[in-house]
Amino acid sequence: MSATSTGGVLAATCVSTLVVNANTSAVSILLPAISDDTGMSVDTLQWAVTGYSLVGAAVIITSGSLGDVFGRKRVFQLGLALFVVSCVIIALAQSGGMVIAGRVIQGAAGATILACGLSLLSVATKGDENLRAVSLWGAAAAVGAAAGPLVGGVLVDATGWQGLFWIDAGVAVLCMVLTWFTVAESSDPDAPRSVDYLGTLLIALTLMPLILGVSKSGDWGWFSVPTLTCFAITLLAGWGFVRTERRVAAPLLDLALLRNRTLVGATIAILIGAGTINALMYLLSLYFQDPSTLGFSPLEAGLATLPATVGLVVIAPLVPRLAARFGPRQAIGAGFAITTAGFVAVGFADASWQYLTFLLPLVAIAVGMGLSNGPSSSAATASVSPDQVGEASGFSNMARYVGAAVATALAATIYATVTANQVADGAADPDALSSGLAAASWVMAVFSALGLLLAIVVIVRYPAGRPGVSDSAAAAAAHLHTLPTTAAAPAAAGDATSVDQPSGETS
CATH class of the missing domain: 1.20.5 (Single alpha-helices involved in coiled-coils or other helix-helix interfaces)
Structure with a gap:
């Protein structure tokens, strides 16, 4: 493939990934404004967040299979087209139901863009060039997620909440044009022709x-x-x-993978990490903007949540080195311990707290997540043989969507229920809202403690490999997508079960 077309693939996939992740992370900031315009309660609008993740979980693996069979460029273009349609539906929505419907479509589109975009990169580049390309893709995903809340806050004030979706639709159209002219079609002739639609x-x-x-x-x-x-x-x-x-002949999930102790443990850890960080961003976006509490504007709320997403990215370059020095299991355990402590601190929130009181727990949660996410994702791909890395990555990515959907729904329910019960008992609105936030945070603390337990009991030690730039990019993107790392290389000599007890390693 020529340098020009390689550059086109890199530009189209990285820009689209950045936009998808920025859009996803911005939506929680927009919910109060959408609620004001449509008249739908924020409690119901949480389906705009959970519906996206729900559909993404169902589609993330299937879209990759469709690309292998019908052409990766074709399916990638379909994902971009669906993304444009969903953005237009949301931007023109006159009701909360239309916003939720658009976000459900967007879940399918986003999962397709991520899955097929990474496949296109893998086909277009080889060797060191592939490592650089995938590193840039991972960095784009991380930057998009970090910038989303801030961009969303700026646009709410400047253009109204609809502006984000009009801009994203325009960028997606440009990506479609770029893909059409610069990306070659590819498929996998060895892939099974059947697709597990029923699954x-x-x-x-x-x-x-x-x-x-x-x-x-x-x-x-x-x-x-x-x-x-x-x-x-x-x-x-x-x-x-x-x-x-x-x-089925070509299952969505090879159930034999579930016998791999390390893979299952790492995947559950990924599910917990993705769930708790998404739940946190949802809760704080609402709490910071509520007039009864801090009363932030959308822009101020975007700035206020920035330490969480930036913390995940800033800690990423250090994670592979820490995992190599102290052991991946120890890094995962330490990450969940720090995250648990952060959620416990937020569990003591009350109406007197100002933003600076939230800042240290917020940074602790972000650093803990960054510390555990990278090694967990690395463990998922390092614990299987090379021919199963794609399946393991898909399994963990599905879990990431599942965790985001379930944990956000649970946190939203606890927050709303406790707040309503407190108000019914005569509590003032600020006290009721802080009680709801505290109750949801305690539940997230329990989940994070379970992640610590997983690291101790289930995830055995695996060879961490020699960390490089690609590992840092993979760690930065780990709360969004699982990318193979250098830790996957030692598995070449083993199989899906034998690496659970690697020779010469102690747990």
């Missing part, structure tokens, strides 16, 4: 009633018939998914 549907049917049940449990009651019915549907759909994956 995709069953993932959505598993997650949707689960999130609905969690979201409405405050109104319905945890043991009410509607809530229990939602959970029963989730169990039945999950059972159907397992049955389907055992029978």
Whole structure:
């Protein structure tokens, strides 16, 4: 492939990844403004966040398979087109329901752009050039996620909340044009011709009633018939998914991977990390902007949450070296310990807290997440044989979306329910809101403590490899996407289960 076309692939994939992740991270900042314009409560609008993640979880692996079979460029272009359509739907929305519908479409589009964009890069570049390209892609993803809340806050004040989606639609159109003229079509002739559509549907049917049940449990009651019915549907759909994956020729998830202790532990750690950081950003975006608490403008709220996303990126260059020196398991455990401490601190929040009181716990959570995310993602790909790295990466990326959807829905439910109960008992609005934030933070602290337990008990030590620039980029993007690292190389001589107890290593 020529240098020009390689540059075109790099530009199209990196810019689109930056825009997708900036858009995703900005939405929580926009929710109060969207609520004011549409009249839909913020509690209901949380489906604009959880619906995106829910559909992304169902589509992230399938879109990669579609690219292998029907052409990566074609499916990547389809993802960009869907992204443009979703942005226009949201920007023109006159109701909260239209915003949620647009975000659901955007979930499918974003997952497709990320999955196929990375595949296009892998095909277009080789060797050291591939390492540089993937490093830039990972850096673009991290920068987009960090800049999103700030950009969203600026645009709400300058153009209204719709401005973000009009701009993103325009950038996506430019990416489509660039892709059309500079990117060559590619596919995998060895890939199975069948695509596991039923598995995709069953993932959505598993997650949707689960999130609905969690979201409405405050109104319905945890043991009410509607809530229990939602959970029963989730169990039945999950059972159907397992049955389907055992029978189809090209399963969405190779169930044999679930016998890999390190992969499963790392993936659960990824799920917890993605879930808690997304829940935190959702909660703080609302709490900081509420007139009864800090009363920040969207721009001020974007600036206020910036330390969390920047902290994840700033710590990233140090993570591979720390993991190599002290051990990946120790890095993961330390990260979750710091994160747990940060959430515990927020668990003591009260109405008297000003922003500076939140700052240290916020930075601690971000640093802890950055410390645990990179080694967890690295463990997911290092614990399998080279021919299974793609499947392991897809598995962990699906878990990342699942964690974001479930944890955000749970945190939103706890926040709203505790706040409403406090108000009903006669508490002032600032006290009620701080109680809701504290209660949700304690639950996130419990989840983070479970991540620490996983690091100690489940995730055994694996060879960390010699850290390089690509590892730093992978660590920076680890809260968004799993990228293979140099730690995956030692697995070449092993298989999916033998690396669980690497020779010469102690846990």
